[in-house]
Amino acid sequence: MANKAAPDSSRRSERSRRAIFDAALTLVGEVGYDKLTIEGIASRAGVGKQTIYRWWPSKAAVLLDAFTAGVDDYDVKGLPDTGDLAADLKSVLRATADEFNDPAFQAPYRALAAAGANDEELSRTFVARLMEPGTRLYVDRIRAAQEAGEVAADIDARIAVEMLLSPFSQRWLMRTGELTHDFVDTLVDQVLRGLRPRG
Amino acid sequence: MANKAAPDSSRRSERSRRAIFDAALTLVGEVGYDKLTIEGIASRAGVGKQTIYRWWPSKAAVLLDAFTAGVDDYDVKGLPDTGDLAADLKSVLRATADEFNDPAFQAPYRALAAAGANDEELSRTFVARLMEPGTRLYVDRIRAAQEAGEVAADIDARIAVEMLLSPFSQRWLMRTGELTHDFVDTLVDQVLRGLRPRG
Incomplete structure (x- = not known):
């Protein structure tokens, strides 16, 4: 029984x-x-x-569990690595832009982000549980590209990822610009341009 | 009388x-x-x-008027232009980091940013009155560097500025990292590395 x-x-x-x-x-x-x-x-x-x-x-x-339940799959798989860093980043960020432009996704995420800006403990949990795991996938992808010689060895991978993700997040959170595929493509190209090995 | x-x-x-x-x-x-x-x-x-x-x-x-009263001076002068873009950006961003790390500055700015994340009209006014004028100074400085041949002509100046300012804002707003002078210097170097004319 x-x-x-x-x-x-x-x-x-x-x-x-x-x-x-x-x-x-x-x-x-x-x-x-x-x-x-x-x-x-x-x-x-x-x-x-x-x-x-x-x-x-x-x-x-x-x-936080409700949000995490939605991103767990993504977290396990990691970012695509086809050997073409620009193509991989554009494909993930274009899909993320579509998701962030969906009103059903927007409202709860925005409410949590706003509450976090005023509440330090909530913010630290929000960052550790939701933002940091996603950020780490990008850092890992940049490090893999460094090992493959696609990105210069002396680049700070963490700051490179912030150059990529923060403009995206800020456009969304502060409504300072649209999250279009054109924006994503230009951002990826312009960030990667500085990461390539010299000479 | x-x-x-x-x-x-x-x-x-x-x-x-x-x-x-x-x-x-x-x-x-x-x-x-x-x-x-x-x-x-x-x-x-x-x-x-x-x-x-x-x-x-x-x-x-x-x-909004209270905040604007505090930034008007800065707005009128524009960013320094000594002909050395990296040095100019580092000096302004180091000073801005010191200001953002000051608790007396933090609390009101954070409260307004948080309220703006949930209130679209407030957010649009906040961006138009406070963030946009500052952002435009940076865009102007990048455009001057493009004319001086320090930055490649095919760079999107607006997105270049977002690569510089958004990581800074996000570290502060979401508390995802410290705003140190080392961070500012690495960020400026890494962003500019991608903006320089090729060849």
Whole structure:
């Protein structure tokens, strides 16, 4: 009996977990981080709030897991490495631009980023859990290109990645420009131009 | 009599304006943008709230003028042009890093940036009034370097400036890294390396 019950219970838990994540991401986009509550998430997800408290200590923890659940796949695969650094970066960043331009993605991510700008602990968790793993994939890809001789050995890979990703993030967060494929292509070309081995 | 009264009244106005700006910047750092009120600013500045409403329609308008008053000088002078682009950019960005690392500067600017991430109209005004004029100084300096042959003619000056300023802003806003002079120097060198004319 115990053996048969376990998969059902685990499927039920997984269904609740998904419902809670969807509710948290939708709600934070609708009401903002400050007005988001565990009660609100529970009600939207159709679960008791004790179910949420059993798994997470705070609304920030729920949200961070909800976001992380969406990026885990990407994280495991790493960036493509076809041997053509420019093509690989353009393909990933064009897809990321399409994602960031999607209103359904925008609202929750923006609410979390905004809350993080004012709340240092949330910001540090947000960066460590969400931004840093993604950034590290790019750093790894630049290092692989350094080993392949496509990028100069004396380049600071971390700062190179910031030259690539920060203009992208800032255009989006501060609405200082459009995230078009043309922008992505020019950015990649202009950053890589400085990274190539000299002579 | 009217001729004598005018300078006194204008000095008094200027004193009130300064007191209102100081109060607005201090308070937004203390309580955040959401809890900032015209009443609170008036009380801290020692003026009636009608004085504030006579000059500004909203707390956002007061804050933006308060920030702009602090950067006007810089805006008028433009970036230094000694003929050495790397040295000029390092000197300006090192000074800017020192300023951004000052807690008295941090709190109000961060509160406004955070509020802007969630409030599109505030964000667009913030960008147009505060970020864009500064960005344009850098674009002008890169264009001057293009004319002087220090930077390749086919470089997109705007994106070059974003490669320089966005990593700086993001480290500060998201707390993803320190704003040290070493960071600034490496960033400038690495960006300029890609901008130089080829061959």
